[in-house]
Amino acid sequence: MKHTTKRKMTVAMTLLLTGAIALGGCGNGGSANSDAAANTGTGGNAAAGSGEPVTIKYYNWDNEAQSVATEGMLNDFMKENPEIKVEHVVLVPGDSVEMLKKLDFLISSGEAVDVIALPNLGSVYERATRGALAPLDEYYEQAGLVPEDEYYVNPKIDEQIYGMQLTSSFNYVLLNKDALDEVGLPVPTYGWTWDDYREYAKKLTKGEGVDKRYGSYFHTWELYMNAPAQTVMKDPFRYDDGSTILADPTYKYFFQLRKDMETVDQSAKPYADVLAAKLNYRTEFFNEEAAMVLSGSWTIPDPANLEQYPHDFKTAFAPVPLPPAGAEPKDYEGGKYFTSGNQVVMGATSKNKEASFKLMRYMTTADSEARTEFSGWKKADNQAVLDRLIGDNAELYDVESLQSTLFGEDIEYLDASSVITVSTSELTKIVGDGFSKFMLSNESIDDVQKWMVDEATKIINEKESK
Template sequence: MKALKMILVSGLAVSMLAGCGKQQAATSPNATATPTATATAANPVTIKYYNWATGPSIEQINQIIGNFEKKNPNIHVENVQLVNNGNTLDFYKKLDLMAASGESIDVTDFSNVDFVTERAARGVLEPLDEYLKKDNINADNTYFMTPKYDGKVYGLENSSQLWLVAINKDALDAAKLPVPTWGWTWDDFREYAKKMTKGSGDTKQYGAFFHTWGEYANMTAYTELPNPYLKKDQTPVFGDESFKNFFNLRRAMEKDDQSVKLYSDIIGGKLRYDSEFLGGKAAMIPTANFVLNLIKDKTKFPHTFKTVFAPMPVSSKNVEVGTSNLGGGFVSVGKSSKYKKESYEFAKYLTQQLDLIRDLPGLKDVDKDKVLKALVGDKTDLIDVNSLSATLFDKRIKSVYDPSYSTSYSSQLKPVLENGLSKFLLDNLTPEVAQKQMIDDANKIIQQNKK
């Protein structure tokens, strides 16, 4: 059973991987490292870069690869899409099957820090500390977030995803409200939502929208706790007061204020955050900077209003300004790669190149004007650059995420949070009852992974 767990995709692909339990040697933390070869001008090597890119992103990656190969003629990079539907969960299933079968993995993308640390715990990834040391790079000082397991670095941040609040400027102006700034609270957010709610029936514009992802179940846990699922001692954090407070906020905004749609309607109608906000059905939405590409896509989301941006609210005025949920995309090197040094060189280049900016970089030190120009383009009629700049580039921004809390099963705990809010709202539970159920469910997962 323990061998099988080493190759599971955190509960997402149990049935697909059930027959792979015999491949423990391919994923065990004690597995023998693959011998490393070295590229030379006379003997160039080819490494593979695994990702889930679709559409224009594939060509953008190819451009980045071309630039890298010009500077590193001894390294050829093959752009490999493991899936053609852009679905990251399908991508991880295939990646884990590759690892389980002992197939060589050179460079791979990850969409979440937990997915990096889980595979680091299984021995799938190469620690990068020695490579970084030779380049005199301090990852913590260079990137906003550094995936670590057991004190070692296992990924470099390729893109940063800062959570923020996108607001319909027309709705904001109609309510005669100023653009929120750093330090506003969830109580302020609630008041803004009430004042921007207008109309009724099918034409009603709600003041805000909460999506169904785990981040929306307790946004305070992601912005103000070192880990949204676990304490330092690896016990569930779901008893924290923030869960009670945020659950009660969600219920009050639904039932008392009627400033957000009912959770049951969101689930039943399979409503999406992008169409609700850009369709004018909700005046504001907590999201991350990936929303910029959606705002610019007027073909898919026809709209004329300008979007302004605010930082994520905090639980109280006592919270340090700049604290936020700062996620991102990461690049890692496979333990099984025959060309680890060359793979590291490409991973480093991916995260530090600014010739082609596809998203907010993971680097702390960047030319913000260059980045803003790349992110906004000619869509200044749809995106308020001043509020976006103040939100994305405040020098006080920091993540409270602590990599030492990470486990090999972190992603299995996110559904516990999602289900906890769902039961709280749909079954009309008290926060205390919902929290106890979440703690019990989390403890079962923890115990299963200790066997």
């Protein structure tokens, strides 16, 4: 799955994570759900006061296995809330892109849409700005809830909230623990920098030719073109004032770091080879072609998946490195990380909005043994999810490093960006083209960065507003 899509739009948030949909929350779901039920009125329900249960629909893109878990949660919800009947509608199994197309057709046809799972923030903002979604503020107020106290990421337009965070995903670095031990390096902890990462990569590189193990592998996504922009900045394209970030010091720093690691240190597989061979970052790591790779929490099950990724080393984990002194972003907030996740939203055409809100709260906060992704609810017991993901395979993990990377006291998350970026595909292409210009030719970083800034500014002036 892609993880660079995770933040193409503004968010009101203090954390974040991503992945395919897994429904429900963890921890103190029972009391939270009871509070919400007690404080949420019935006004506006089509059948309010009639004694008959109202029927609402829950739309998503579950595959077969996920659908079983969803059905179990919906059945539990209906047992707790006999006044509400929920129909589970899988629009396109296992395909969120096609699901969104079908959803938009339903909305445009005038169908009453109740609760929808959406795969990312961009999909929330796109539909909210078209008037397809209902703001949630009045329902939060009725329930006596402050959304910023409840969820890490709260998509907001004109001070109104349009989504409720269902899942979270986190970036981190996977490391071959056996390779670290071999060269006497400790597992890095919060506060290490990309300069430190480069030094680790040098020491972890060994061998030649087909037997060479690179210290690091960088994949082709924009996450690997400017990791600081994707991990420690509020928006990967624009500052809070709406201007392009492509002039940011992190671009010059990280582009040069990538090139130096390939050409000077020879500790990272060349970008040209990665493009030509269409490599997979997971197999590069588990086949011991590379000792470190920047990735994220969607890969936690992978070390235990010996059938697909046969290996005999232990996997360690480290927080994403921070920019070193002198290369910090313009709007740097001292090493806080960006995070995101799937959202559930309410259709503007729903005739049963209070019932829909109650279902949304349940799906995001209920304790579920079926959950295999971290919750976006701040009060969830995400440690229980981690234990479930590791299962009986603790010997394949450096569990202590994984726990501190995910839940360490130093780990903090960014607040929201104040801009909504709608031309993300065009801006992403500029970043990719600029990176390729620098990595695959002799163009200077100054010339490449000026070209990127000029191109991005044209698009922002034409298509964006603060």
